[in-house]
Amino acid sequence: MSHPEHRTVDFFAEDALPVPRITPAEAELLAARELGIAGRAESLGSQQDANFLLRDADGGISAVLKIANPAFGAVEVEAQDAAADLVAAAHPELRVATVLRDHDGAPRRAVVEVEGGPVTARVLRHLDGGALSGPRHLSARTVAAMGTIAGKVSTTLRYFRHPGLDRVLQWDLRHADRVVARLAGHVGEPERRAAVLAATDEAWARVESDAAELPLQAVHLDLTDDNLIRRPGSCPPMPDGIIDFGDLTTSWAVGELAVQLSSMLHHDGIEPHQVLPAVRAFHAVRPLSAAEAGALWPLVVLRAAVLVVSGRQQAAVDADNAYATAALDREWRIFEQATRLPLAVMTNLVQEATGHLRGPVAAAPPTHQLLHGFGEFTVLDLSTDADTMDGGNWLEAGAEDRAAAAALAGGAAAVRTPYGGVRLSRTPALSAVSPETVSTGVDLWLGRTAAAHAPDAGRVLAVGPGKIELTYGQWVLELAFAATVHPLVAEGAEVGAGEELVHLPACTAVRLALRDADGPAVPPLVRPEYAAGWLPLTADPAPLLGLARIEPVEERSDLLERRGEVFATVQGHYYDAPPRIERGWRHHLLSTDGRSYLDIVNNVTPLGHAHPRVEQAVARQLRRLNTNSRFHYASVVEFTERLAALLPAPLDTVFLVNSGSEAVDLGLRLAIGATGQPDVVALREAYHGWTYASDAVSTSLQDNPNALATRPSWVHTVDSPNPYRGRHRGADAARYAPEAVAEIDGLAAAGRPAGAFVSETFYGNAGGVALPDGYLAEVYAAVRRHGGLAVADEVQAGYGRLGHWFWGFEQQQVVPDIVCVAKAMGNGHPLGAVVTTRAIAERYREQGYFFSSTGGSPVSSVVGLTVLDALRDEDLQGNAVRVGGHLKRRLEALGDRHGIVGAVHGSGLYLGLELVRDRGTLEPATEETAELCDRMLDLGVVVQPTGDHLNILKIKPPLCLDIAAADFFAETLDLALTQLGHAG
Numbered sequence: 001m002s003h004p005e006h007r008t009v010d011f012f013a014e015d016a017l018p019v020p021r022i023t024p025a026e027a028e029l030l031a032a033r034e035l036g037i038a039g040r041a042e043s044l045g046s047q048q049d050a051n052f053l054l055r056d057a058d059g060g061i062s063a064v065l066k067i068a069n070p071a072f073g074a075v076e077v078e079a080q081d082a083a084a085d086l087v088a089a090a091h092p093e094l095r096v097a098t099v100l101r102d103h104d105g106a107p108r109r110a111v112v113e114v115e116g117g118p119v120t121a122r123v124l125r126h127l128d129g130g131a132l133s134g135p136r137h138l139s140a141r142t143v144a145a146m147g148t149i150a151g152k153v154s155t156t157l158r159y160f161r162h163p164g165l166d167r168v169l170q171w172d173l174r175h176a177d178r179v180v181a182r183l184a185g186h187v188g189e190p191e192r193r194a195a196v197l198a199a200t201d202e203a204w205a206r207v208e209s210d211a212a213e214l215p216l217q218a219v220h221l222d223l224t225d226d227n228l229i230r231r232p233g234s235c236p237p238m239p240d241g242i243i244d245f246g247d248l249t250t251s252w253a254v255g256e257l258a259v260q261l262s263s264m265l266h267h268d269g270i271e272p273h274q275v276l277p278a279v280r281a282f283h284a285v286r287p288l289s290a291a292e293a294g295a296l297w298p299l300v301v302l303r304a305a306v307l308v309v310s311g312r313q314q315a316a317v318d319a320d321n322a323y324a325t326a327a328l329d330r331e332w333r334i335f336e337q338a339t340r341l342p343l344a345v346m347t348n349l350v351q352e353a354t355g356h357l358r359g360p361v362a363a364a365p366p367t368h369q370l371l372h373g374f375g376e377f378t379v380l381d382l383s384t385d386a387d388t389m390d391g392g393n394w395l396e397a398g399a400e401d402r403a404a405a406a407a408l409a410g411g412a413a414a415v416r417t418p419y420g421g422v423r424l425s426r427t428p429a430l431s432a433v434s435p436e437t438v439s440t441g442v443d444l445w446l447g448r449t450a451a452a453h454a455p456d457a458g459r460v461l462a463v464g465p466g467k468i469e470l471t472y473g474q475w476v477l478e479l480a481f482a483a484t485v486h487p488l489v490a491e492g493a494e495v496g497a498g499e500e501l502v503h504l505p506a507c508t509a510v511r512l513a514l515r516d517a518d519g520p521a522v523p524p525l526v527r528p529e530y531a532a533g534w535l536p537l538t539a540d541p542a543p544l545l546g547l548a549r550i551e552p553v554e555e556r557s558d559l560l561e562r563r564g565e566v567f568a569t570v571q572g573h574y575y576d577a578p579p580r581i582e583r584g585w586r587h588h589l590l591s592t593d594g595r596s597y598l599d600i601v602n603n604v605t606p607l608g609h610a611h612p613r614v615e616q617a618v619a620r621q622l623r624r625l626n627t628n629s630r631f632h633y634a635s636v637v638e639f640t641e642r643l644a645a646l647l648p649a650p651l652d653t654v655f656l657v658n659s660g661s662e663a664v665d666l667g668l669r670l671a672i673g674a675t676g677q678p679d680v681v682a683l684r685e686a687y688h689g690w691t692y693a694s695d696a697v698s699t700s701l702q703d704n705p706n707a708l709a710t711r712p713s714w715v716h717t718v719d720s721p722n723p724y725r726g727r728h729r730g731a732d733a734a735r736y737a738p739e740a741v742a743e744i745d746g747l748a749a750a751g752r753p754a755g756a757f758v759s760e761t762f763y764g765n766a767g768g769v770a771l772p773d774g775y776l777a778e779v780y781a782a783v784r785r786h787g788g789l790a791v792a793d794e795v796q797a798g799y800g801r802l803g804h805w806f807w808g809f810e811q812q813q814v815v816p817d818i819v820c821v822a823k824a825m826g827n828g829h830p831l832g833a834v835v836t837t838r839a840i841a842e843r844y845r846e847q848g849y850f851f852s853s854t855g856g857s858p859v860s861s862v863v864g865l866t867v868l869d870a871l872r873d874e875d876l877q878g879n880a881v882r883v884g885g886h887l888k889r890r891l892e893a894l895g896d897r898h899g900i901v902g903a904v905h906g907s908g909l910y911l912g913l914e915l916v917r918d919r920g921t922l923e924p925a926t927e928e929t930a931e932l933c934d935r936m937l938d939l940g941v942v943v944q945p946t947g948d949h950l951n952i953l954k955i956k957p958p959l960c961l962d963i964a965a966a967d968f969f970a971e972t973l974d975l976a977l978t979q980l981g982h983a984g
Contacts, residue, residue, distance in 0.1 A: 767912020
């Protein structure tokens, strides 16, 4: 058989590159006869080559048969195999689809005749795990891992040389302008074709200006989601494998990253800023130069344009190629996302990510002030920290105008907002997308009539009712005001410095902005994720008002690091990259970049964040008195009376402390002291606190992985009575109580009767799982029969959160001997309590003296009273019934759409959504739950995992949660589960 000449492909010399037409039967014969490997062949999709899986007799995958396009010469294939071997040797932590070799080390590669001429065929190593392709959302960790791999490959191939690299590919971005020009006619829709051509022209002009500074080297040029293989079983999917070196060539090194970034843009929920972790990761391994950073996003746009035109051409010339046809919509989405923002904006973001962003450019001082006679402008703060945003004002329409009017009424001559500042006043309460909150100009409110003057000589670019645009040096000055106000100048007119532009009536609101004359139009407000891209295209207009620029208040990027240096790291924080939360309102948490998050976890604040009655009561009491409870004052008496009245007889005596841990600790001490029996029985998989005694009875593996092995000898545990995933499920859960009774009886028979049995009354750590009916009645009776006491941990379940019951023990129809309460009592203020009988309380005197400095202080007591008042007056327990029931039904309905939903536990607003990989085996979906929580944060919801397997969504929001928020949570959860591939 003759070998093809040692030629390399030139795309522009070919009419088309259809996939070789080879049937699976022909592929099997070729593999066995020419390459010495037998197996059943299954066709795989490809743009230009023919690929087959080869399965052995047992159905396992033994290799991949790859038959190159006839246009590709053998020397090109040899280069690809050599490059794959090089990467595999340099990075053993990566799996690489290298060519398989014979026993003598020769590659299993041959030139064979097929329809269309001679081709090179070889068998490659198969990598398990599957590609990252498909619509599934890519987490930030996955995106960064992709960038790291691209950086490693780029570094490894930097000095690779081979004759097979000397080829002209349509995928080589050095030829992108020619490829688009040649193939654009295949885009049948005129609007889309025009968009592709326009984007190509702009991006090519940008790249061409830096082309001489872009280094050339060997590049894989296809490290896309199709060719990066996930580590088997990883979640989120983490790539560790590389296949398909078919586009190997010499090109711009930065093209390696550009090609990869483009492949991310079609995934569900991915928008341009979310690919930046790959840029940072690549840059950390293989630093990008300033020229490369400037060219990167234009190359992404060019890659997107090439994909669109090439896909349309391939579908036209190779109509039977289902792979190419199916990719058309995906390729158009990539183009839409690549061009979603102006090129300059994304380029600035890339430059910021790589440390190459230029500093802000200040506008030159004007010849004349724009406005005269106002002196200093009062600055109107509308940020998350602003007092003007208190009391939910950020949600009220017209909040900015009202705040400005108040300042003017207070004597200010004029008011202005800071340039580049965050405006919480533009933040909606519930949104899956971050809002536009960062100002690119300033807003003014004038206390008197004024005339605006041209700051320097210029030309009027646009004019109309309520607006003027004119040149100002390298900038365009934009003024916007009420549409009823008419400018004094005409469009196209030349104006001199100081010339009047418009007369502005008193109390007029004016927007003032400067944008780069050579840049794109800039919105008045931009999203925080893109602010670093937009703001360099603008300048602070303060100098036009005769004012010094106000530097935007920057959050110190090292704040989390500083926390770790001084705050014991065992005190963890939610999320790897948490938003900075500095304000809350009702069931919303607000970050410093103006994002509102729905709070689904804060059972510490049943009334909601920043409740005005609590704030006013605390402030009033602090103005008067705060001391310890040994002094005589009314509030501690009134509060303890109210608290005791909420409990059934004979529970009538109250101890006040600061936390749930202290409450449980004290409750156990009371029980042991009153009974003289030091042994305690507790449920497994429960959490009760961090003090010595409360930790001793806590056996949650997530809180202490060694919990069961490190219990003191006086603690005895019984099985977790979980009817969903415990040893006894469903109706068999009735067996838990007799088994616990047997344990308690056994302790007594051994001479160690339990002085206390402690448990949550509604299993919180397991995700709000109700105890089996009658469980506590049987166990309480057993412990009391042997002289012990029943201690109820109501720290999470109590105070109406369950909706149908104020206390969890009411659901079990029992009355404990000691009740431990906290969390909800203070709405975020440190307040806890133990309520018991007078007889049990009096026995504590035999152990010593009890005192808590701030437990029961005047402020704490007033807070406790105010919380009880608000719970009653706002019917928050009733709200837990109504909204909690609605939410539970919405969550249960998700199980019909998402197989990962195992069960919805709980009552009222004390719920848990348990996620499993298999509803039969109940294998916990731990990693999936963590990824889901991260995605929910992206979508505006704070929710966290709980349970010993961390596979349950903890749903314990403020009790003021309303139907709109419950629906938002359910709908966002549905969206996130779909984006993460759990639908069906």
